[in-house]
Amino acid sequence: MGNCLITSSRVQSAQSSQHASGPSKVTSRSSLSSFPSTQTFSTPSTVTIPSYTERSIEVLPTPRTEGEILSSSNLKAFTFSELKSATRNFRPDSLLGEGGFGCVYKGWIDEQSFAPSKPGYGMVVAIKKLKPEGFQGHKEWLTEVEYLGQLHHPNLVKLIGYCSDGDHRLLVYEFMPKGSLENHLFRRSSQPLSWAIRIKVAVGAARGFAFLHDRESQVIYRDVKASNILLDSEFNTKLSDFGLAKAGPTGDNTHVSTQVMGTHGRLSAKADVYSFGVVLLELLSGRRAFDKNKIGIEQNLVDWARHFLGDKRKLYRIMDSRLEAQYPKKATHTVATLALQCISNEAKLRPKMSEVLAALEPLQDSKEMMKQTGRSGGMVLDPGPGSKSPIGYVNSPRRGMGNGSPMASNRKSPRVR
Incomplete structure (x- = not known):
């Protein structure tokens, strides 16, 4: 969130009960959208983790006391x-x-x-x-x-x-008065986010990740998910929870070593890109990254949505019904295409976060938005006669450990690294 400042002087009782991302024991308010595809250590069987094949010398930074x-x-x-x-x-x-x-x-x-x-x-x-x-x-x-x-x-x-x-x-x-993106996407009681706000949130998050990845001393975030994307009173975006962050590779190296649960793996910034692609899917669909209350392939958002992302005629099938079809066709297809690139099984085919940001920023341009949405505020993706978008909203139980996102009451889902 771009310009969120701490509330000052005689702040009225701030909005409470937004979710501070925490683990499973709390009412699930986060998504399982951190699928760090470039790593090779073990993960739950419900998630397909692409492999990383590039070679490099692995260099670890000297730890500080x-x-x-x-x-x-x-x-x-x-x-x-x-x-x-x-x-x-x-x-x-x-x-x-x-x-x-x-x-x-x-x-x-x-x-x-x-x-x-x-x-x-x-x-x-x-x-x-x-x-x-x-x-x-x-x-x-x-x-x-x-x-x-x-x-x-x-x-x-x-x-x-x-x-x-x-x-x-x-x-x-x-303090972030509007809590996490997860709250607004998945809670039944929350007001649905408009298309314009979803794009604003995506752009803000992309700016944060691009900043981390493009630094001379690169930082790999490793915990990209809706519960860690926080919102201020104007829906500006800020990334929280850096407890899993890791220094990125230096020099000509393409990745660093990492260790989770006793197993070794390779880590690059493309893991964050994959997970951001999952967040884009959540913004489009209003579905959690993983929902065991769904049936079959629909439990895994990536596996289910992948079949529709590249087809303009079928894209409406994954769109969030709470949007009531009020979204610009061209921009929606752009985001879907971008998400598909981000979740590529091959890390080298995924774009950099700076490229993701460059693709998203024009969608936020007010003139372009007006041109695509028209005076009525929305240009409908025509689903065709008799068709309905099969979106549902189920709060699924979560497991795992979290470090508690620092704003209103957010609860964490399991981390898949």
Whole structure:
């Protein structure tokens, strides 16, 4: 989200109960859209992971110690007492969401000093509290500090500070009042997103990923999914949850080594591109990346949608019925074609995120949008006589661990890396 600022002075009670991406135990509010296709380690049988065949010398960056990471960040070091006060002792009515990482609470701090303040005064923040047990959670906490302590971009969520006080590990973020993209796509109670907003969200997310991939010191995000794409009050997009991020290859190398669940694999930025393609499919269809309540091939969005993406005459079959056919035909076909390229089984055939962004940005141009939608606001993809779009909305149970997205109540789905 491009220009989301933290709410300030006497903020009215901010919208609560948007989902802070957390793991399965919470009402599922995330999508399983991080299918990092370029890796070769084991994954659940329901997901088809393309193989990566390019050769390179694998070079891993020299890891920094926790002390080096914390001392080099430009973040506020909070005490646990300060954050207890900011959340009114982590009261249940301050809870925004819960995940494998822990719980996310709404808190209030002074805009200048960052000292805790009374609810409604200063600025509202999201405070993520790590569960005391578990090495993995601490590792993700430290990774989040390492990357968001140094990376600054309009489409990355702002990390304000951290707490490393005794056994307590917490993170303090700007508050994103509209929660996650997942909330708006998959919750029955939410207002459906218009086509224009879906394009705006896709462009904002693409800008964030292009920034990460095009840096001299490339960052591979590794957790691309709707629950980690957060929205401000104007639907500007910001990426959250950098706990799985990893430094990309350097020099002439095409990938780096990675290890998950005891198995080794190869990782490149094209894994993020694949997962972003899945998010594009979710934006088009309103379906989750994986839904075991569906039947047969329809359980896996990629497998089901792939057959329709390249055919203009059949594309309407995957479109979200909540759009009520109000979308421009040409732009819809462009997004579908782009999604198909992103989910290619061959990593080398997928576009770069900068190329994805270049393809999406013209679709957001107001004049082009008006030309395609017309005065009525929508140019219908004609489904043909007697045809209906077979879209459904089912909240499927989730499993897995998450690190809790820092905004309103988002819950995480399992990660497929």
